Amino acid sequence: MDALSCLSLLNRSSYDDCKKAADWLRNRTKQRPRVAIICGSGLGGLADLIDDKTIFPYEDIPGFPTSTVAGHAGQLVFGTLQGQACVCMQGRFHFYEGYSMQDVTYPVRIFFLLGVEILIVTNAAGGLNGSYKVGDIMVIKDHINLPGFSGQNPLVGKNDERFGVRFPCTSDAYDRNLRSLAIQTAHAEKCGSIVQEGVYCMVVGPTFETIAECNLLKKLGADAVGMSTVPEVVVARHCGLRVLGLSLITNKAVTDYDSNEKTNHEEVLATTCLRAQDLQRLVRHIVMKI
């Protein structure tokens, strides 16, 4: 057996593993979701709004990793949101927790095999754009896959054409129609004043960025920085899902050496608590119109 075949045996996101998990879920719920939602830190409350719930703790699902970070539950919630069949990941997997890129993105491939067409990802992010305020919601227009630059791309390795092509395009990663729907909906829901549209940059973490790193990311064209989302979006696009990404700006990234601000997880969670309702309302209304 060659080295690549050995690697794919170890890789839990092989087609057979994903299919096993998808079949396992399909046999236990009548729901056939069209939309999947991945909830970011402290944003799992979205799943509570789902009607006719069927809940699967991650530890019960074949091959599923378990979630460890504070602010994350660990369950897949099937049901309907505003009448739309949905599946919601309450708690996601992060590369900084020690999961591989394949672990982090395993659920997305299961969603694809379940027939999901649209992925909505939410996250908490630090604001780099000077005009952003804490509590703003950024519709992600594009991303910078910084871990990808150093080889940490979930699609590295043997390609399985049943998921997608060897060299997927990502210049259209965030669906234009879904982005404009999100912005229109924000205005209709009277939260237009807090909605931004910008570029999300993924860093691995778990350290928050240094001042020099924040200044570098700004120069690279990033408006917000966070430790998630990009691997899931890459895998979602690989298998043809349409993606909408929403970042809650939980803190302002520190870019000034005279500042006494120190980014910390408590601040991230506190802002999330304050704004979670607005973000949930926005997602609910977007889902209704999808």
Ligand code: HPA
């Ligand atoms: N940096 C990275 N990740 C984050 C931040 C940040 O400032 N805020 C929330 N997640």
